[in-house]
Amino acid sequence: MNSNFIKNTFLVFVFFSFYGKTVAQSNHVLWYNQPAEYFEESLVLGNGKMGATVFGGANSDKIYLNDATLWSGEPVNAKMNPEAYKNIPAIREALKNENYKLADELNKKIEGKNSESFAPLGTLEINNSEKGKAINYHRELDISNAISKVSYEMAGIKYTREYFVSAPDQIMVIKLTSDHKGALNFDINLKSLLKSNVEVRSNILGMTGFAPIHENAGYAVLPKYLDIKERGTRFTTLVQIKKTDGKITSFGQTLSLKDATEAIIYVSVATSFNGFDKNPATEGLDDLAIALQNLNKSFAKSFDQLKESHITDYQKFYNRVTLDLGKTSAPDLPTNERLLRYADGKEDKNLEILYFNFGRYLLISSSRTMGVPANLQGIWNPHLNPPWSSNYTMNINLEENYWLAENTNLSEMHLPLLSFIKNLSVTGKVTAKTFYGVNEGWASAHNSDIWAMTNPVGQFGKEDPSWACWPLSGAWLSTHIWEHYVFTQDKNYLKSEGYPIMKGASQFFLGWMITDKNGNLITSPSTSPENKYIAPDGFIGATMYGGTADLAMIRECFEKTIKASEVLNIDGDFRGKLQAALSKFHPYQIGKKGNLQEWYFDWNDEEPQHRHQSHLFGLFPGDHITPLKTPDLAEAAKKTLEIKGDETTGWSKGWRINLWARLWDGNRAYKMFRELLRYVDPDGKKTEKPRRGGGTYPNLFDAHPPFQIDGNFGGAAAVAEMLVQSDENEIRLLPALPDAWETGSVKGICARGGFEIEMNWENKILKKVSVSSKTGGKTTLINGDKKQDITLKKGEKLEINW
Template sequence: MIPYNKPFLFVSLIAISFASKAQVVKDANYLWYNKPAQKWTDALPIGNGHIGAMVYGGVEKDFIQFNEATLWSGAPRNYNHDSAYLYLPAIRQLIKEGKQAEAEALAEEKFMGLKYPDEATYQRLYADWRNKQRKDTSLSAVGVNNHNWAELTLPNPEGWEQFGYNGIDGNFWFRTEFDLPESLAGKDLVLHLGRIRDEDFTYINGKLVGSDNGRTVHRRYTIKAADLKPGKNVLAIQVLNYNDKGGLIGSKGSLEFAFSTPQDLKTPVLNLSKTWKVKVLDTEPPVAPAYQASYQPFGNILMYYPQQLTNVKNYHRWLDIEKAVSGVRYQNGDTTFTREYIVSNPDKAMALNLTADKSAAVNFSIAFDSYQVIKSVTGTDGHTLLLNVAVKGWALKGNAYLTVKNYGGRVKLVNNTLEVSAADSATIYLTASTNFINAESVSKEPSAAALNNLAKVRAKNYAAVKQAHIADYQKFFKRFDVHFGTSAAVVKPTDERILNYTHQSDPALIALLTQYGRYLLIASSRDGGQPANLQGIWNDNLTPAWGSKYTTNINLEMNYWPSDILNLPEMNAPLWDKLAALTEAGKKTAKVHYNLPGWVLHHNTDLWNGTAPINSSNHGIWPTGSGWLTQHIWQHYLYSNDIAFLRKYFYILEESARFYDGFLVLDATSGKYISTPTNSPEHGGLVAGAQMDHQIIKSVFKSYLKAAEILKTADAALVKNVKSKVDNIFPNTIGKYGDLQEWMEDKDMRKSNHRHVSHLWDVYPGNGISWKDSAMMNAAKQSLLYRGDEGTGWSIAWKINLWARFKDGNHTLKIIDNLITTADIDDGATQRGGLYRNMFDAHPPFQIDGNFGAAAGIAEMIVQSHDGFIDILPALPDGLPNGYMRGLKVRGNLELDIFWKNGKLQKLVVKPGTNGDYQFAYNGKYKTVKLKKGKNILLTAW
């Protein structure tokens, strides 16, 4: 496989600069850079909810990596563990008796969802493959000639996938040499290798000195003096990697790639080279079992520009989020070259337009490739390439077409590469589709949609495609505007702005982050497509972090936090479609795992709508993902007052309430209904009575009862049951440290930096705790203080929203400052949350939820409407004294323009979408206003 993770080096591009800074100042919604992308998180994202692409923008060579939203691993199958419900009483009893370990063990065996392939089949196949790989260990010998082996810098914290071996599992050999000084001769030493994925066989001078298996196991082998010799020694490691990331990945904070003495394991006495030789012998291990599927990269576009680089200057790479257009411009000699990149929703295609300010100056070649192991490229005519891919071992395959329209000059097909010479300009169109129809069917002809879209778009010129694209995009984007002030920093490249950011020096970067979140949502979540996943619609790894799927114990929900408040309700459409499909899948899981009616979803799902518990019983049995997602339906109704919408999706809410009505257990000790078994997401193991569950279920019940009252069509018996239970669910409780308890038992620690703040759900995104109950609100605040202000990217974003709900604007701004820090530290290694150079959020690695959560939280500083009234500037920080937000939406179907100056409200424009009496609050004072649909009013401070 060609290693395109680091596709091109741009070392020949020297002395480049940006000439016209005035253009940047003119348009605040603008990311720009004075050099090409060196890695994926430098590249700029474009998308239309169906196709997503990452633009690198090289001069000699360009690279565009693209995805199609329905290319995943996996296949239609049953995810549910037959008869799991039979073990539910025993699991509950073990938890009740305080036997958590036993409960988790039983649940692990009998209650988790099904992997595919099954474990027994896989173990048999893997044993056969492993034995085959172990038959020949000759590459461990001293005299092996490894001069022609590839080189790899170790360790690779993110796996070798990031360094040219994307998605490759199998049998790898690594070799290096070290010189043992006379001072260490005759002594036993300890070899520290850090963590290795997955199994290693480590040799020194041809002798096996250690072996272990497990990606979390730190390799530390004692080497006898007799196995070492003064002078040159050879270290060889066979690594068998069978799934996900692979390689020698090191040990953050521990000794790695070094020898120590047995007496002092912390002090290195001899360091190994970081550069190793590597040889790949076999890349065909059996497909490893997986609970759920992973989002997949589709293909790559490789472009080569043959012009002689004489004096490259004025290089400028940009993403204009006002228009959803990315581009590159530079001057080579006396010619200026410009490239523009868009992904059009109206035309369902990506377009790349190349121009120059001189005639016959556009020359390039263009080719297709893919990280997928199963792939082929063919020329279908003299202007068009076809890329066929299939996800190895799974059901999905796809086709992408790339066609070139040249204006002047000529196009020639040579060895499946299109060569364009002496053109005045050229436009490239790309379309892609797969055989996916829905989670039950993969019978679609993969070329059908791609060919249809290609035929339509290639009949148009670029100007028409671009105009339709911008018009379609701006009808959503331009509804909203935000301004926090400007400064000299706005003329700097975006990566420099992130690196040097303070809110005092660059308040405009906070506004850009807000609008960037809106841009990313429009680009990754459009009607008829899939919802935004953990990485939106962008992914370049065959084995992406967390499968780049849908994690439903915070992350999928966070993706849609900004949709209503930031005036993008149409972007919810894929989420509604997903919820409808999950409801049907979740009914089967509710029956098989709980023997209950209604529907349930645990903490993850994928393209195929898996709803059973996954990963591990100590965090995977969390039955309130479905409940949380139903609240997006209710909240959207509150924002829109759309009765037809509520009527259409009410059944999803009702079936969720039906499940929890049966699931809750009456606790004999407290006399309250509790959730069991469950966990507080990814914290504390399998328990009874996690407070987040109780908060969500109570919210489901309350919203269901309100919706039932509005629609008058609910199940009367269910309504009666829910009414009898809603106020008898275990309540929020203040613990001994004055904090809000995360569990029924008072076992919270004062100091915990755990990334999840699950028990604060009732503060945000819920509304079960507010300043109407100051004691409970202060307890929640104390919990957040104990958690601290740092965290992974999405965790920081959640804290932005929470501090805004606490109405502490200065602390909210402090958390925003924590998020706007560069994630690219330690020579590019990802070590912390923050923002990458392209403003993607770092978990790390990249997760898009932090972008979306931050955008929502910034809006919550300016307006809140969850507590029965509309609170204006509830958490305005001192550090943002002047600004405006125009086009905010609030519950009750109102749109607001809010302006403030010197920290005080200047004016408020209210645009009603519904008649009614509305209560507004500002600075602790309330005003009730009668509003009429379509009649805007102006309010000033009161």
């Protein structure tokens, strides 16, 4: 062949690829040329309640099913340790005497039960009668419409499958087709790790069962079933086939279709969960009736009707934000190969956009059930004994799940968390009194579950106080209420629901704090989540007083509660109490290494590179430490991050990227963002040189490891944080833009004050910005040294050539 022809063809290829005309990789499709073998290779779908994990096998397809409301347990007995608070004076006395070992032991006396577990509902299997080798296999997830597809050829016949989980119709739909008449022959089975019964009635395959009632006591023991009537959450799964031709038959626990050309499988799930305070057995919903109603309503509709309403509903959220990071020369590769290439340092801007988009996709897909926020695994858990019970870990992980809710224009997805916080404030009133001896307000601790458990965990004294004993989550969670208000300007919500919860959190801390020998307000006892200090005598412990993280979170809680009372013009006297308390807080301390001190004294950490950086809360997600307002503290925070280093777990890296973004160091943030996307092998995969550690699995799930969804959410939030930062008075545009993103545009990012931003930039210089206001208001736009004050009416849009 002519060498010039080859050369010219190559140049054309490079030209088109470079300018993104033909082969540039997608920023909204994950795709693979083989089925998933491991959970971390599967593709996930969800409607905010029902979760489906699709493997896409040719001979046999496996789909894990979950329901966000299926947990072990029942409403928590908040009075489980009614006299625990009586130990507080002794702990404080031991700390006053600097007897940290005794304080650590005594702190165990204010522990309660562990959380319940998120349960796996079951597995749907589609087994094809024809067995053979599949060729031209393709599997994908298109996150622009929340639809997964599989196609392959076998014995000269092309087979396709299309999957989605609909929010409007509360149904999972799977469409199977063949390009030869009568070539579809398959069996469907259901099974569950939970106690269950499977049968076929009237050509509907049904599975009913119930979740265990006891928490998984030590993370290493399987939940025990007790055969006690009227205990535990019931569940129902129903499966029905709609066919164009062929014959539906059943045998035992199997539903079959023979000699069909096209078929639609409808999957309906429901549970008896009826709220955190209702017994799911005696006061539960009728799960069978709900599942059947959703099935019948959906079955009466065509596939196209169901698909259209699903896409319309999903895209009204997803399409609000678009991101472009400029030209890319990355080739068109399967997503797993794309990650491997990226891990070798290659450019793939559209993979970075895909990761951002995927974070938003996961939040829409896992957070649409009031009172039931996304857990450690979103809603996708195949394990009877999931890592960390797949619970709500509230010393970072639950909150990190929602960092992208408001700024990436998914405010509605924040509501499940906000309604859950309201539930916590109910059980938390009892916890405040019985565990901490505080009679006003509410408290919540390190772990929770669907039952809004608020007590400190630890199996009544068996666990380490470094993680079990921490009453601060109410302070952190209450700031989410303010965030929702300040982004949406929804004063009705703030008045009717939000502010009373914020006030209750603040009331608890007013009653909890004591004064130190200098007359400053501190917490005692105090821990810094999951970290330990080394005392001067060599003792390694967790229980302390005046921890920096405690004071940072309470400061943020008080400041936001004050602002809320000012907005509503109520509670002047209470506001005064908070202001007086803030003026007496033990101040931040900068240690001998130039770092922000984590402990009351300048003590070393047992693990200097510890994954938690809770004492940097004031920098992010808080906002009372900034390079401008508090340059010394910001510099100390930077030093702390440098000491900790960049190598850490998935969710922790997600947090650190946001922290570097708040320090306006875009290149350091981008370096760690790339590391967050480092390829990690599936947990069970055996390879000669396995790639392990924190990063990203082949299906873009975050590797803690194991899988935790918080890293996905934290990483996606960080992209927005690099592009736009805001407070009640100003909006910073491109505050942490890395060199790698020198040219680009974004549309739909939200800013505090009820504003929405659209902008584009070239060579790292802002060119044009468009600001619209949801409710009307004023703000100051800032980019570099340039500022511009703007005032907009409700619905008004202002375009500025910067």
